[in-house]
Amino acid sequence: MDERIYNFSAGPAVLPVPVLEEAQRNLLSLPGVGMSVMEISHRSKTFDEIIENAERGVRELLGLPENYHVLFLQGGASLQFSMIPMNLLPEGGSADYIVTGSWGKKAVKEAKREGNVNVAATMADGGFTRTPGDDEIKLDKNAAYVHITTNETIEGVEWKREPEVGNVPLIADASSDILSHPIVAEKYALIYAGAQKNMGPSGVTLVIIRDDLLGRIPDNLHTMLDFRTHVQNKSLYNTPNTWGIYIIDLVCKWIKEQGGLEGMQRINEEKAQLLYDAIDATDFYRGHADRDARSIMNVTFRLPSEELEKKFASETTAAGLDGLKGHRSVGGIRASIYNAFPRAGVEALVAFMKEFERKNG
Numbered sequence: 001m002d003e004r005i006y007n008f009s010a011g012p013a014v015l016p017v018p019v020l021e022e023a024q025r026n027l028l029s030l031p032g033v034g035m036s037v038m039e040i041s042h043r044s045k046t047f048d049e050i051i052e053n054a055e056r057g058v059r060e061l062l063g064l065p066e067n068y069h070v071l072f073l074q075g076g077a078s079l080q081f082s083m084i085p086m087n088l089l090p091e092g093g094s095a096d097y098i099v100t101g102s103w104g105k106k107a108v109k110e111a112k113r114e115g116n117v118n119v120a121a122t123m124a125d126g127g128f129t130r131t132p133g134d135d136e137i138k139l140d141k142n143a144a145y146v147h148i149t150t151n152e153t154i155e156g157v158e159w160k161r162e163p164e165v166g167n168v169p170l171i172a173d174a175s176s177d178i179l180s181h182p183i184v185a186e187k188y189a190l191i192y193a194g195a196q197k198n199m200g201p202s203g204v205t206l207v208i209i210r211d212d213l214l215g216r217i218p219d220n221l222h223t224m225l226d227f228r229t230h231v232q233n234k235s236l237y238n239t240p241n242t243w244g245i246y247i248i249d250l251v252c253k254w255i256k257e258q259g260g261l262e263g264m265q266r267i268n269e270e271k272a273q274l275l276y277d278a279i280d281a282t283d284f285y286r287g288h289a290d291r292d293a294r295s296i297m298n299v300t301f302r303l304p305s306e307e308l309e310k311k312f313a314s315e316t317t318a319a320g321l322d323g324l325k326g327h328r329s330v331g332g333i334r335a336s337i338y339n340a341f342p343r344a345g346v347e348a349l350v351a352f353m354k355e356f357e358r359k360n361g
């Protein structure tokens with residue numbers, strides 16, 4: 001097969017074609033270097049430039065103030081579920097978690113190993129279809145931090161604005177909507193995200209941490225698990241994922257060409273609207289998330305029966321629309337349409353949906 005198909009996978013996910021092409025051109029030899037980015041020392045001048053460019057790309061796109069550090073770590077967003085409470089949940093303290101889906105639940109599970117967790121709100125009862133209003137959130141004003149998941153990848157539920165947390169540091173798992181729309185960076189004390197949806201390949205985790213948080217870290221942590229190690233060593237304490245960081249640099253440049261995060265948001269909202277309009281046009285398809293919490297990255301919906309969902313998933317795959325089967329924990333259909341997912345692919349899915357309903361409705 002030499003044709004690219006439409007890849008609706010939740011992650012690792014589709015990357016921009018121009019980025020893949022540039023990486024392919026430079027795979028055997030970075031211009032002027034004579035070696036692949038995967039073959040050079042992470043301590044070389046060439047790699048210094050690459051990691052500095054990647055950091056600058058992230059900083060410029062998100063408008064990060066000087067007092068934020070940008071780290072490229074490993075262990076996935078999943079390791080951050082542990083590292084964050086290890087570093088920032090002090091003995092005897094408590095942290096607030098607002099749970100709007102499956103990933104938030106996992107974050108809670110790990111934080112509980114480290115200390116006290118107050119689940120300030122959970123949307124589990126409704127099947128994770130929405131984000132809570134401020135009046136539904138029981139915050140502890142002495143909490144070490146408040147943790148949210150900006151976009152729940154499995155349920156397709158996205159915060160449209162941050163919860164009101166006062167002076168308590170807000171920490172966000174932004175794995176599946178980082179760089180998909182502008183944010184006000186100052187509202188967050190820490191943002192983390194696995195790279196494999198909107199930024200690059202798997203194997204790199206972006207952590208953005210405000211400088212003052214470093215002062216709260218206890219001194220007894222393992223070196224690799226202490227954020228200060230990675231700040232002091234500019235993400236080069238150990239060997240980082242050099243290839244992944246290189247791709248992040250290219251992806252940031254590509255996003256700038258799309259008009260930065262404002263441009264990206266416009267494109268993403270248009271794509272998502274096409275799909276949600278198709279879902280709302282008929283009773284055959286039923287959106288999972290409430291309208292005001294619908295994700296522009298992961299569009300989740302149901303069909304009238306599980307049989308039809310199975311049929312839909314297998315027929316779409318056969319038609320070159322891959323990865324639409326919902327997560328095994330919730331079923332249904334999920335169309336992940338990250339930054340690099342082409343509008344034409346969304347249009348192809350909408351056309352398929354109409355035809356599928358005509359035949360099976």
Ligand code: PMP
Nearest residue numbers: 076077078103153173175176194
């Ligand atoms: N948080 C969210 C919101 C995610 O979507 C994912 C991965 N799908 C994770 C955390 C876990 O990320 P990783 O596999 O990089 O550990």
